[in-house]
Amino acid sequence: MQTEPLDLLKLKVRPLAERQSLTRVEEILVPPESPAPPCPAGVRALVEACAQRIQAARRRQASVVLMYGAHLLRNGAALVLERMMARDWITHLATNGAGTIHDWEYAWLGRSTESVRENVATGTFGAWAETGRSIHLALLAGGVRGDGYGAALGRFILEDGVCLPTPESLEAELRAEPAHPLAGARADLLGALRRHRLPPGSLVVEHRWKHASILAQAFRHQVPLTVHPGIGYDIVATHPMFDGAVIGRAATVDFCRFGGAIEGLEGGVVLAIGSAIMAPQVFEKSLSCVNNLRLQAGRPVVHDHTIYVVDLQDGGQWDWSRGEPPKTSPAYYLRFCKSFARMGGAMHYAQCDNMVFLHNLYHCLER
Numbered sequence: 203m204q205t206e207p208l209d210l211l212k213l214k215v216r217p218l219a220e221r222q223s224l225t226r227v228e229e230i231l232v233p234p235e236s237p238a239p240p241c242p243a244g245v246r247a248l249v250e251a252c253a254q255r256i257q258a259a260r261r262r263q264a265s266v267v268l269m270y271g272a273h274l275l276r277n278g279a280a281l282v283l284e285r286m287m288a289r290d291w292i293t294h295l296a297t298n299g300a301g302t303i304h305d306w307e308y309a310w311l312g313r314s315t316e317s318v319r320e321n322v323a324t325g326t327f328g329a330w331a332e333t334g335r336s337i338h339l340a341l342l343a344g345g346v347r348g349d350g351y352g353a354a355l356g357r358f359i360l361e362d363g364v365c366l367p368t369p370e371s372l373e374a375e376l377r378a379e380p381a382h383p384l385a386g387a388r389a390d391l392l393g394a395l396r397r398h399r400l401p402p403g404s405l406v407v408e409h410r411w412k413h414a415s416i417l418a419q420a421f422r423h424q425v426p427l428t429v430h431p432g433i434g435y436d437i438v439a440t441h442p443m444f445d446g447a448v449i450g451r452a453a454t455v456d457f458c459r460f461g462g463a464i465e466g467l468e469g470g471v472v473l474a475i476g477s478a479i480m481a482p483q484v485f486e487k488s489l490s491c492v493n494n495l496r497l498q499a500g501r502p503v504v505h506d507h508t509i510y511v512v513d514l515q516d517g518g519q520w521d522w523s524r525g526e527p528p529k530t531s532p533a534y535y536l537r538f539c540k541s542f543a544r545m546g547g548a549m550h551y552a553q554c555d556n557m558v559f560l561h562n563l564y565h566c567l568e569r
Contacts, residue, residue: 211397211442215331223313227414230278234285238561245554246562248510252550253566255471255508256291264470264507265463266293269481270556272300275308275416276315277557282564284419291567294463295352295420296456298480299431299449302355302417303438306337309359309415310407327440334441336407339364341452342394342445345387346372350455351429356421363407369395390448398443426463428456430484461488464504472509474542476556482541489545507547511538512559517551 241249256266268283275297286292297305307314310332321327328334337355343364344354358364372392376385394400412418420427431453433439433446464485474481493503518533522543527533534540543549552559 210439210444213329213440213442215329215334215441216326218307218311218330218332221316221326221330223307223311224315224317225276225313227308227312227411230276231281231414232278232557232561234282234561234564236561238565239555239558241558241562242554245552245559248550248552249559249562250566252471252473252508252510253563256563256567259470260290260293262469263466264468265466266291266471266473267296267463267467268292268294268473268475269296269477269485270301270473270475271298271477271480272304273476274556274560275301275304277555279557279560280308280414280416280419282560283416284413284423286564286567287420287423287425289567292425293466294460295416295425295427296460296481296484297352297416297427297429298477299429299436299438302337302351302429302431303333303436305415305417306355306359307333309409309412309418310336312411312414328437329440330437331441334438334443337438338394338441338443338445338448339366339400339405339407341448342387342391345448345451346384346391348384348387348455349452350459351431351449351452352417352427352456353421354452355429356415356417356427358407359409359412359415359418360421362409363405365404366395366400366402367391368402386447387451390445390451394443394445394448426459428460428463429453430456430460430480457484457488460484461491464488464492467492467504467507469506470508472507472542472547473512474509474538475512475560478513478515478536478538482538486541486545503546505546507545509542509545509547509549510552511542511549512552512554512556513538514553514555516553522549522551 259266304314340355340358372388376388517539518536520527520533539551
């Protein structure tokens with residue numbers, strides 16, 4: 203059958219302020235100094251061991267990488283993570299597209315999250331004017347600087363907007379240097395300026411809650427934060443400005459930067475908190491790339507690293523210290539455990555609320 207593709211330029215979007223948002227900054231943010239809730243039985247010792255591993259890793263200047271899903275942000279982790287970045291306990295953060303969407307909405311509106319069930323039925327799920335527009339503006343402007351997704355959006359939030367060049371200047375650059383490494387990004391920005399009638403010059407987008415943004419605080423502390431989205435996974439796809447090339451270009455920069463963090467993982471620590479798909483999938487490909495390049499250079503593969511995986515699921519009721527379960531076990535099909543268990547380091551699984559684990563970890567590191 204021949205089918206006609208959707209014309210996303212015809213999508214109708216509405217002001218974000220009209221959406222019934224389900225979470226508010228003032229209700230979710232967890233003060234770092236507040237008492238941490240008790241850990242489940244058996245998890246406390248794992249948290250303490252994790253803190254010791256992180257401290258040892260930082261003494262030897264090894265990477266400490268935190269890979270997180272959107273729920274960690276929505277559970278109020280921004281202030282705790284800002285403190286951990288300031289203390290140099292985390293050297294790299296990585297999240298998915300949803301993690302950046304909630305991050306931007308909290309920073310700009312102070313609210314986020316919507317009813318998927320109700321809004322898909324009315325064709326309004328994700329179709330919010332400012333969210334898709336601002337994230338694409340950040341990535342378009344970041345692309346002509348060579349920025350990745352995380353740096354581009356973190357800068358956009360921290361600096362309250364962006365400065366767009368004129369179409370004439372972009373066209374002149376393309377004519378003068380058509381094979382320039384940034385030519386594709388310049389062409390995308392030029393097309394967006396004309397297609398969406400974007401005015402050149404300073405575009406102010408005030409973010410009154412930037413303290414609630416992990417992206418902004420990572421950019422402020424100059425801690426790399428990389429973003430690993432999927433095309434069509436996130437609500438920015440339900441917007442007339444949706445451009446997979448722009449997202450893909452920014453994500454490619456970030457994948458390479460993430461690999462730089464994995465190159466420094468010898469004796470380091472990986473925390474995968476609440477990311478059942480992105481974290482294991484991106485980590486295993488990145489580690490393979492790093493080992494490929496190391497072996498070509500006559501160097502040993504990455505070793506002596508420790509991985510802590512945190513999720514609410516029961517881990518398939520399998521003791522992962524025994525190794526990988528057989529294919530007849532439901533645990534074999536838990537990607538977030540199985541993939542990390544294959545990554546050469548020591549993998550520990552904690553069945554725990556992600557914010558409870560992180561908050562207790564912060565207090566252990568502070569001692």
